Amino acid sequence: MTTVQRIILYIFSFKYEHAGGFGSYLLGMSDIIANQSTEANSPQDIKNPTLGWMIGFLFVVSFLGLFSVVPLRKIMIIDYKLIYPSGTATAHLINSFHTPQGAKLAKKQVRSLGKFFSFSFLWGFFQWFFTAGDGCGFANFPSFGLKAYENRFYFDFSATYVGVGMICPYLINVSLLIGAILSWGIMWPLIHEQRGHWYPAELKSTSLHGLQGYRVFIGIAMILGDGLYNFVKVLGHTLFSLYRQFRDKDPGSVLPVGVVGYVGIAIISAATLPHIFHQLKWYYIVVLYVIAPTLAFCNAYGCGLTDWSLASTYGKLAIFTIGAWAGANHGGVLAGLAACGVMMNIVSTASDLMQDFKNRLYDTGFTTAFHDLGIPGTQYPAPYGLVYRNMSILGVEGFSALPKHCLTLCYVFFIGAVIINAFRDVVGKEKAKFIPIPMAMAIPFYIGSYFAIDMCVGSMILFVWSKINKAKADAFGPAVASGLICGDGIWTLPSSILALVGVNPPICMKFLSRKTNAEVDTFLT
Template sequence: MDATIGECSPSVERSFEGQPPPGFWGQVTMRSMAVAVVLAAIFSFVTLRIHMTIGIVGALNMPTNVLSFFFLKSLVTVLRRHGIAAVPFTRQEHIFLQTCVITCVNIALSGGFATYIAAMNDEVAKSLIDDTNPRDIVDNISTGQYMLYLFVTGLMGILSILPLIQVMIVDYRLLFPTGSVVAHLVNSFHTPQGAYVAKLQVATIFKTFLGSFSWSVFQWFYTGGGHCGFQSFPMFGLGLYQHEFYFDFSATFVGLGMIVPHIVNCGLLFGAIVSWGFIYPFLGSKKGQWYHTDSDTSLNGLNGYKVFIGVTMIITEGIFNFFTLLTTSSIDFYKKKHENDSGLTKYIKKHPSLNYDDRKRLEVFLGNHIPIFGPVAGYVACATICTVVIPWIFNQIKFYHVAILYIILPVFTFCNTYGTGLTDWSVAPTYGKFMIFIIAACIGEPGAIVASLAACGIINAALHVSSQAMEDLKAGYMTLTSPRAVVAGQIYGVIIGSIINPCIFLAFQANAKNTAPIGSKDSEYPCPSAGLYRAIGLIGMGGVKELPDHCITFCLVTCFITLAIETLRLVSQRKDWKLQSYIPCMTAIALPFFTGASFTISMSLGSVLLIIWTKVNRQSAELLSSAVAAGLICGDGIWYLPTAILSIFNVHPPICMKFLQSGEQVKVVDSFLNTLGTHAKT
C-alpha cells in the first residue's frame, strides 16, 4: 500500500531545529481566525460566482496558500511597526489558516448552490419536462435551514475520515500530492535564513513559479471560446484528439507527474488507453443498438457505461482494501494489546530505515494523535442528528434513507480518499451522481427526485470535505503541525463556510431577480450543471432498465477483474514478489474512465522528465525535483484567481486558436472568413 517515493533529499527539519513547534494555542491563533474569515469570504465569493455561471471551478489551494502567507505576514509586520508586540508567524499557524480558508471554499463547492440544490427549483425542472410534480420541486429553503444543513454535512465529512488518519498517512504512507506540495511551499516560505539547501530550493520554486505563471498568462490569450488554445493542441493528430489523446500543456499536471509515483502514472496512462482507445470506441460503434441518445452526460447513453464501469472499479477496490484494513487492524490491535508498546516505538522498530525528517514528523504526529473513540462517537452522534435534521429540511427523503447513507458512507469515504492520496483526484461528484440514480430508482415515486438530490448532497459534501481534510492533514504532518490544530481549522472552516456561503448565495439570488431566476437559461447565474443532476434523477426513477444495454454485464466483469488484480497485488506484497512493483492500483486505472486521457499524458510526461533528470544528475533531481513540481503547480494555480476575477468583470480572452483537418474544412472556413471581410468593407 506504500505510495511514497523514496525520500533521499536533504533534511528539511534540521533547518528548523532551533524552532520547536508551538503549542496548540500557538498554532490556533485569534489573528489567523480573523484573517481566515476575510480570505474565506473573498475566495467563496469567487468560487460561487464561477460555479454558478460556468459550472467548473479550478483548484484554489495554491492561491489560498500564497495569499494566506502574505496576509498574515503583512499583519504581523504592521503590528510590530506600530509598537504592538506580535509573536512570530510560524508555518504551523500558516497551515491552520490555509486549512480554515480551503475548507470554507470546499463547503461552497460541495454545498450544491449550483448543482443539486439548484436542480430542485422550478426553473430547472421546467427546462427538462413540462409536467412537473409539486413533490419534486423545492424553491425555497430558509437560510437558517441551509446553514444547518451545510454544517452537519460538512462536519460529517471530517468525522468520517478522522479514524483513518494514521492508516492513510503513516501506515499506507499515501502521497496526497496537493497536500505535499502545499507543505513544501510552506516549509520553503518559513525556512530560517542561512541554510544553503533551503535557499536553493526557494530560488528554484520562484523561478519555476514565474515560468509557469507566465506560460499560463500567455496561453490565456488564445482561449477565447470552447475548445480553444493550447489546452486543446492535437499533438498526436486530430484522429486521436477526438478520442481525448492530446497534450494540454498543463504545468499543473506535469508538476503532479513529477511527484506522483511512476507506477501510478503508468496506471493512469494504461487506464486512458484501455478506456478511450478501445472500450469507448467499441461502445460508440454500438450506438443505435445498445443505446440511442447523443447526449454526452445522460446515463442512458455512452456516459452510463463510463460512470458505472469507473465507479465499479473504484468501489470494488475500496471495499477490498477496506476489509483488508479491518483484518490487519484487528490483528495489529490484538498484538499491540499483548505487547503493551507505544505506537511510535513500534513503528520505528518496524521501519528502521526512517530518516530524520520522518522520525521527527512521527514524533509530533503520534504524540498529538486524536483518540479513535472521539471521532467514532462524534460520527454516531452527528449521524443521529442528521437522520432528524435532513428529513426535516427535505421531507421527501426519509430518516431511514439518511441512516443507511451514513452507515455506508465510511466505505465511500475510504475509497475516495485512498484514490485522492494516490492520484490527487477526488471523484466525489461522480459518487454523488451515482447515488442520485440509486436512490431515485429505489423510491421510484413522486418525491424521488428531491430525495435523490438530497442524498447526493450528503455523499458529495462528505466525500469532498473528507478528501480535502486528508490533504490538509498530510500538509500538517510534513510541517510538524499538530493534527488536532489541523482538525480545529477544518471545523472552524465548516462553521464559517456554513454561515458565509448562504449569505453570498442570498446576495446572488437578490441580484438575479433583476434579470431571471437562478437556474434559468437567461439568468446571470444559469447553473449549467443543475440540469444534468436533475436529469439523472429523472432517469433513475425508471430503474436499471433505463441504463444502456449490457451496462450491468460490463460492471460485473469489471468487478471480477478488479478483485483478481487486487488479490494478486495483495499476495505479491505478502510474498514479497518483484511483481508487486508492476501492478498499478485499479483506482488509478479507473480515473481516466471519467475524466479523459489528456491529463494522463501530461502526468506521464512529468514522470519521464523526472526519470531523465535522475539519469543525468541524480543528486540534483533528488534535491530540486519537489521544488520544481511545487513551482509549476503553484504558478499555474495562482493564475486561476486573476482569470476568475477577469471573468467576473466580463473580460474575456481576445483570440480563439483552433485546429482543423486539412482539405475541405479549411476551404469552407477560409470562404467564411473572406465573406466576413467583404461585409466589413461594404
C-alpha cells in the same frame, strides 16, 4: 426566483460548478433548471435555494467526512505512504519559508520553487488570452491529431498536472495511462460502434442512457472494487489492532473519538434532514451514513494516489440508489439530488481533510450575482445543474434504465479490480511495482486521457532529469513540481475576478480539420 436566491445560487455554482460539486446538485433542485426539462418538474421535485435551509443542510452533513476518515489518517499517510500531491506541494511551499537560515540547499530550493511558480502563473495568464469561447485555447490543442482529440487523447498544457506527475510515483502515472488506453482507446470506440444496438443512436453524448452510462458506471465499479478491497484489508488490520489494545489496556481508553463523533452527528443529521427535504426519509439517511465511510475511504485513497477527488462520482451513485428507492411518485428526483449532496459533502471532506494532513491550504471564493445564471445560451449557463437533474430523473427509473450490458460490464470490472489487488498482495512488494493499480486505472474511464498524458509528461521530465543528474533531481524535483502546481492554482483567483468584472479573453484559438476550415472560409467569403 428572488434576487437573494440567485445570489446564493451563483456563489455556490461559481466555486463548485467545474468540479461538479455543491453548485451542480443545488442548481438541479431549482425551478430554473426544472423548467428546462419536460420531466419531473412538479412542485414536489423542486426546491429553490434559501440561505436558511442551506446553512442548516451544510452544518449537519459537512462534519461527517471529518469523523469518517480521521481514525484512518495514520494508515493512509504513514502505512500506505499515499502521496496527496497537492498537499505535498503546499507543504514544500510552506517549508520554503521556514528553512534554517544559512542552508545553501534550502535557499536554492526556494529559488527553484519561486522560478517555476512564476513561470506557471505567467503561463496560465498567457493561455487566458486565447480562451474566448468553448473549446478554445491551448487546453484544447489536438497534440496527437483531431481523431485522438475526439477521444480525449491530447496534451492540454496544464502546469498543474505536469507538476503532479513529477510528484506521483511512476506506477501511478503508468496506471493512469493504461486505464486511459483501455477505456478511451479501446472500450469506448468499440461500444460506440454498437450504437443503435446497445443504446439508441440518436442520444446525446452526455446521456446516461448511452455511452456516458458505460463511462460513469464502469469507472465507479472499478473504483469501488479497488476501494472496497483496501477498505476491508485496512479494517481487518484496524480491528486486530483494537483487539490487542482491548486485550492489553483499559478498554475505556481506546474508544475512537471518530466513531463516537460520526455516530452522534449521524443521529442529529437523520433527525434534521427530513425537515429540510421531506422527500428524504430518515431511513434513506441512515443507509447513506452506513455506506459513506467506505466511500469516503475510497475517495481519500484515490485522491492520495492521483490528486483527483471523485466526490461527484460517488454523488452520482447516491442519486441512482436513493432516487430509485424513493420512486418518481414520492419526490424521488429531489430525494436523489439531496442524497447526492449528503454523499458528496462526506466524501469530499474526507479527501480534503487528508490533503490537510499533508499541509494543504484552502482558498475562499467570493462573487456577486448575475441575472442570467442557469439559463442556456447566457454567460453563466451552469450546464452541470441540468446534467445532475437529468441523472436524478434517470435514477428514479432504476438501474434497468441503463444501456444494454452496462451492469454486466460493471460486475466484470468490479471483480477484476478485486482480483488485481489480491494478486498484487500475493506477489509481494517488489513484483507489485510492475502491476497497475485499479483505482488509478479507473479515473480516466470517466474523465478522459488528457490529464494522464500531462502526468506522464511530468514523470518523463523527472525520469530524464534523474538519468542526467539524480542528486539534483532528488533535491529540486519536489520544489519544481510544487512551483508548477501552486503557480497554476494561484492564477485561478485573478482569472475568476476578471470573469466577475466582465473582462473576457480577446481571442479564441481553435483547431479545425482542413475540410472544416475550407467550409468555414467558404461560408465567410
